[in-house]
Amino acid sequence: MNIYDFLIPPAETARREGPNQRIVMSSRVRLARNVKSLAFPGWAKKPERIRSLDLIRPAVESLPEMVACFTEAMDNLSSLDKQILVERHLVSREHAAKGAGSGMVLNKDESLCVMINEEDHLRMQALRPGLQIREAWTAIDEVDTKLEKKLDYAFSPRLGYLTACPTNLGTGIRVSAMLHLPGLVLAEQINPIIQAVNKLGLAVRGLYGEGTEALGNVFQVSNQMTLGESEPEIVERLSKVVAQLIEHEENSRATLLEKKAKVVFNHIGRAYGILANAHSISSKECLNLLSLIKLGSDLGMFPDLERGMVDEMFIVTQPAHIQKDIAEKLDADQRDIVRADLLRDRLRSTKRPTMPPRDRTPEPGKG
Amino acid sequence: MNIYDFLIPPAETARREGPNQRIVMSSRVRLARNVKSLAFPGWAKKPERIRSLDLIRPAVESLPEMVACFTEAMDNLSSLDKQILVERHLVSREHAAKGAGSGMVLNKDESLCVMINEEDHLRMQALRPGLQIREAWTAIDEVDTKLEKKLDYAFSPRLGYLTACPTNLGTGIRVSAMLHLPGLVLAEQINPIIQAVNKLGLAVRGLYGEGTEALGNVFQVSNQMTLGESEPEIVERLSKVVAQLIEHEENSRATLLEKKAKVVFNHIGRAYGILANAHSISSKECLNLLSLIKLGSDLGMFPDLERGMVDEMFIVTQPAHIQKDIAEKLDADQRDIVRADLLRDRLRSTKRPTMPPRDRTPEPGKG
Numbered sequence: 001m002n003i004y005d006f007l008i009p010p011a012e013t014a015r016r017e018g019p020n021q022r023i024v025m026s027s028r029v030r031l032a033r034n035v036k037s038l039a040f041p042g043w044a045k046k047p048e049r050i051r052s053l054d055l056i057r058p059a060v061e062s063l064p065e066m067v068a069c070f071t072e073a074m075d076n077l078s079s080l081d082k083q084i085l086v087e088r089h090l091v092s093r094e095h096a097a098k099g100a101g102s103g104m105v106l107n108k109d110e111s112l113c114v115m116i117n118e119e120d121h122l123r124m125q126a127l128r129p130g131l132q133i134r135e136a137w138t139a140i141d142e143v144d145t146k147l148e149k150k151l152d153y154a155f156s157p158r159l160g161y162l163t164a165c166p167t168n169l170g171t172g173i174r175v176s177a178m179l180h181l182p183g184l185v186l187a188e189q190i191n192p193i194i195q196a197v198n199k200l201g202l203a204v205r206g207l208y209g210e211g212t213e214a215l216g217n218v219f220q221v222s223n224q225m226t227l228g229e230s231e232p233e234i235v236e237r238l239s240k241v242v243a244q245l246i247e248h249e250e251n252s253r254a255t256l257l258e259k260k261a262k263v264v265f266n267h268i269g270r271a272y273g274i275l276a277n278a279h280s281i282s283s284k285e286c287l288n289l290l291s292l293i294k295l296g297s298d299l300g301m302f303p304d305l306e307r308g309m310v311d312e313m314f315i316v317t318q319p320a321h322i323q324k325d326i327a328e329k330l331d332a333d334q335r336d337i338v339r340a341d342l343l344r345d346r347l348r349s350t351k352r353p354t355m356p357p358r359d360r361t362p363e364p365g366k367g
Numbered sequence: 368m369n370i371y372d373f374l375i376p377p378a379e380t381a382r383r384e385g386p387n388q389r390i391v392m393s394s395r396v397r398l399a400r401n402v403k404s405l406a407f408p409g410w411a412k413k414p415e416r417i418r419s420l421d422l423i424r425p426a427v428e429s430l431p432e433m434v435a436c437f438t439e440a441m442d443n444l445s446s447l448d449k450q451i452l453v454e455r456h457l458v459s460r461e462h463a464a465k466g467a468g469s470g471m472v473l474n475k476d477e478s479l480c481v482m483i484n485e486e487d488h489l490r491m492q493a494l495r496p497g498l499q500i501r502e503a504w505t506a507i508d509e510v511d512t513k514l515e516k517k518l519d520y521a522f523s524p525r526l527g528y529l530t531a532c533p534t535n536l537g538t539g540i541r542v543s544a545m546l547h548l549p550g551l552v553l554a555e556q557i558n559p560i561i562q563a564v565n566k567l568g569l570a571v572r573g574l575y576g577e578g579t580e581a582l583g584n585v586f587q588v589s590n591q592m593t594l595g596e597s598e599p600e601i602v603e604r605l606s607k608v609v610a611q612l613i614e615h616e617e618n619s620r621a622t623l624l625e626k627k628a629k630v631v632f633n634h635i636g637r638a639y640g641i642l643a644n645a646h647s648i649s650s651k652e653c654l655n656l657l658s659l660i661k662l663g664s665d666l667g668m669f670p671d672l673e674r675g676m677v678d679e680m681f682i683v684t685q686p687a688h689i690q691k692d693i694a695e696k697l698d699a700d701q702r703d704i705v706r707a708d709l710l711r712d713r714l715r716s717t718k719r720p721t722m723p724p725r726d727r728t729p730e731p732g733k734g
Contacts, residue, residue: 262704266646269711273640277719279633337629344636352644 003081004324006070007088008110014311018130021307022298023246025178025218026089029136029235030125031144032163032172034154040164041102041117049101049117056121059150060105060114065143067108074102083320089178091115095123112143119164120172122147131242133175137235160227167224173231175238176222179245182295183252185217186264193248194219201225202241216287216314221245257299261355268296269353276347280336286317286343301353313346370448371691373437374455375477381678385497388674389665390613392545392585393456396503396602397492398511399530399539401521407531408469408484416468416484423488426517427472427481432510434475441469450687456545458482462490479510486531487539489514498609500542504602527594534591540598542605543589546612549662550619552584553631560615561586568592569608583654583681588612624666628722635663636720643714647703653684653710667723671716680713 007013018024034040038052053073061071074082074095082096091104095118102117115123124147126140154162160170168174184190194204203224206214221242223234256264271292275281281289294310296302315321322335322342330338374380385391401407405419420440428438441449441462449463458471462485469484482490491514493507521529527537535541551557561571570591573581588609590601623631638659642648648656661677663669682688689702689709697705 262646266707269644269646270641273642273644274637275640277636277640279629279636340633 003070003072003077003084006106007084010312010315010321011308013088013110014315015308016129018128018132020246021130023180023249024131024242025129025180025311027128027131027133027136028089028125028176028178029133029140030123030174030176031140032120032161032168032174033122033124033144033147033151034162034164035121036152036154038121040119041121042119042164044101046101052121053101053103053116056116056151057103057105059147060116060122060124062150063143063146065107065112065139066105069108070104070106072104073100074104075099080320080323084324087315087318087320089127092118092123094118112139114143120168122151131177131239131246133177133235133239133242137175137231141231163226168226170227171229171231171234173226173234174222175235176220177238177242179219179221179242179249180217180291180294181219181245181249182217182291183249183256186260186267187252187256189248189252190219193245197221197241197245200237200241202238215284216291218287218291253295253299257356264295264299265301265353265355268292268299268301272296272302272347272350272353275343276350277344278340279344280333281340281343282332282336283317283319283339286339287314290314290317296353300356302350303354305350309346313343317342370437370439370444370451373473374451377679377682377688378675380455380477381682382673382675383496385495385499387613388497390547390616391498391609392496392547392678394495394498394500394503395456395492395543395545396500396507397490397541397543398507399487399528399535399541400489400491400511400514400518401529401531402488403519403521405488407486408488409486409531411468413468419488420468420470420483423483423518424470424472426514427483427489427491429517430510430513432474432479433472436475437471437473439471440467441471442466447687447690451691454685454687455682456494459485459490461485479506481510487535489518498544498606498613500544500602500606500609504542504598508598530593535593537594538596538598538601540593540601541589542602543587544605544609546586546588546609546616547584547658547661548586548612548616549584549658550616550623553627553634554619554623556615556619557586560612564588564608564612567604567608569605582651583658585654585658620662620666624723631662631666632668632720632722635659635666635668639663639669639714639717639720642710643717644711645707646711647700648707648710649699649703650684650686650706653706654681657681657684663720668720669717670721671718676713680710684709 035052035056039048041049044052057071060066061069085091086093086096090106090110090113092115095102095104095115098117104113104115106113111127113125113127124140124143126136128136156162161172163169163172181190184193197204201224203222205220221238223238271289275289275293290310290313297305297307297310317339319335322338323330326338402419402423406415408416411419424438427433428436452458453460453463457473457477457480459482462469462471462482465484471480471482473480478494480492480494491507491510493503495503523529528539530536530539548557551560564571568591570589572587588605590605638656642656642660657677657680664672664674664677684706686702689705690697693705
């Protein structure tokens, strides 16, 4: 099955609603689990990995949550399909690089995705639009409980769940939220904020996870520690920090509009002007400019542009998404041209940004 | 009299027609002359400079060409007025810095301007839109002949007209054309072309003359030598070189459209997008982007934008022109905002650029 036929169309994905969606693009909770008596994937030889995949995959597929799922061994996916999955944030870049002996199971509405034989035997994740960390936790906790009945997890009463890397040992939980923080970036407050968040034992990363740049002013905030705190404690702590970040971002935007409105409008106007008129644009520049369009849309500067359309552009302008409709293999320069054509077309009927009337400026906290 | 009330409105100036106007913005011939028995302006003390100004100015004012002229001592002009004159290319930056003992006489249609006590007693110049070097020469030659009957020029049968700086000695002539060469710049052929022109004994300078940058892809080409060649020979040689530069520029544009059309459209589209949507823009960025709009207009990408309107934007977005309508003194940041407001307003009704149909692309040589 072609992955693209299975996936929800970007326009539909982008229109999904969630709390505080203006700032929190998505919430995610993933659990790392391993099966007792099977070697960790990084240690196992290929035949052993294939055996463990064959043992684990049916257990995952048989979950009630996985009715009509997409299930596949990684070596049956083309590199383009894998990259599409990475761009949709459904599998990690590391997992996309895997071949025989690794697999994935994705449920129908893309709210649940289990990677098999990534770094651990099981990396199961629940995904939600907007700020829904608690909801994502509840969902993945249920899946975990059901799977624990089918599979014999590697568990130590003293250490908790055993994992390939000690950074995941214990709860094996990684709770994260993807935040759009252009206000903090424009106000040059993002670095102190990141440092403060780090001091709370939380990590701040770029758009595609560990070691990636914060393109498009999008930041992933997640817990670092998996030992010494219960899952609900971690979920609560991250939820609180994210709530504070939302407030900081809203305050930054309000202050910018009050004190540096021209600077903000200048950035947003230029971003729109370039996106609507360029004939070549790189993925990186595109993300950074779309971020400003999203901010402008939040501020009411694009009355005829719905939020979903901006978020859709974030998805469909990524390299694999650009490539997928085109038979011949494009190089980066060619993709930049197709991307610009797509953006000009999408923005054809979007009028030039107008300065928001003061009373239309959304209030802080109104997500 | 307020200089701005005398000057032809920018919209009208910009709409003047001349041969090869798409590439040759203007032609100019200036002559340096000095009056025997008066010390050169740089050597003379202030009272002596005032005396020589009082002697020379009436002679210039009484020329039939100077009916209803603007005539003024430089110390009676505000610094803003002087800067306006520099931005219109009517007086040199050096002359604008002069005070008591220097003056200027400008005729009604701005085709003739005489600076008194710049570096020499007389710097008289004839200006024409488009490629009209010969016409400018004929005009200034007539003025010179008439003035020579009124003033006793410093002249040596062996050396020719004596001048303050030996680089002007002999004919005292400086013939120049202001060329818009975005094609050669985009094709990265401008540097070899400049070197070749230099080897012919001609100078290539930026928008505001000696020592200035080639902002907006505008280059001034002029003769360097004033000895050993007659005025008509210099005029002919420069005319020929300019004709060749026009051809090179047309060829560059044709080749770019054939081989790198997307690159050209990308530059022009982005320039339009930024100019039409920025809320702050520096003078330098503005000139460079307007140059691309002018190129796009030449290529037929802005069917609803007349050439004159682009050239007008070149004039009215300069710093003193931005300042002149505003009572309070603006700093550079404030001017950048006013400039952006002006540009957004001017481009409000200009549609996004469209790729030119192949058959609408102007042919080389069709100026």
